[in-house]
Amino acid sequence: MASIELRVLDTRIGARFKEPRPSDIIVGSVTPLSTLMTQITGALGSDRLGRLSVCCHGYESGVADPRVAMSRPGGGFGLQLGGDDLTWGTVSAFSSLSGKFANGGMFDIYACAAAEDTSDGNGFTGNGRLLMRELAGYSGATVRASDSIQNYTAGVVATTFLGIQVGTHYSGVDFGEWEGNVWLFTPDGARSRDTAPGRGVH
Numbered sequence: 001m002a003s004i005e006l007r008v009l010d011t012r013i014g015a016r017f018k019e020p021r022p023s024d025i026i027v028g029s030v031t032p033l034s035t036l037m038t039q040i041t042g043a044l045g046s047d048r049l050g051r052l053s054v055c056c057h058g059y060e061s062g063v064a065d066p067r068v069a070m071s072r073p074g075g076g077f078g079l080q081l082g083g084d085d086l087t088w089g090t091v092s093a094f095s096s097l098s099g100k101f102a103n104g105g106m107f108d109i110y111a112c113a114a115a116e117d118t119s120d121g122n123g124f125t126g127n128g129r130l131l132m133r134e135l136a137g138y139s140g141a142t143v144r145a146s147d148s149i150q151n152y153t154a155g156v157v158a159t160t161f162l163g164i165q166v167g168t169h170y171s172g173v174d175f176g177e178w179e180g181n182v183w184l185f186t187p188d189g190a191r192s193r194d195t196a197p198g199r200g201v202h
Helices: 033-044 091-097 128-139
Strands: 003-010 025-027 048-055 061-065 070-074 101-110 142-146 156-161 164-170 182-185 191-193
Touching (some): 003 033, 025 033, 033 048, 091 128, 101 128, 128 142, 128 182
Parallel strands (some): 003 025, 003 048
Antiparallel strands (some): 061 070, 142 182, 156 164, 182 191
């Protein structure tokens, strides 16, 4: 039984990765999470997940910041993934992946501020830390996510001649290194800092 890596890309980030693989799973804005789960388990067959990377936008909203007596954009409000999103209402869909990860398998969430906690301890709104903990519990895997904005290259590259742009071509999405504080959430509810996460998606 082999351990394999799968990558999931939401089309609102881009159409494909910079170095695409036949096993990549591309989801659109109307793809139900149930279909995504079927695609993942179908691609696995009898193998196990050594790493599952999900690449999408993270939701932000205005949150109160008492330190400066004003509101600011804050993360932790879920992920823009497929037609259902990944939120408190949908996270249980990932129970379909329980038992599908190899020992030590990693579930990477490469999205802006997925693990940010902007709730100020008052409930679930904007609490990405709790959401990622729930995701780890449902999936049965260690979830890795950042509490900060993630930078990536969208893939549109300009073609120039004598310094003048004459066209563009699409090279695919490149995520580069993780930004900010990267956290590990284990199925038992524990959380720790990943001090050397390396590249976000490769």
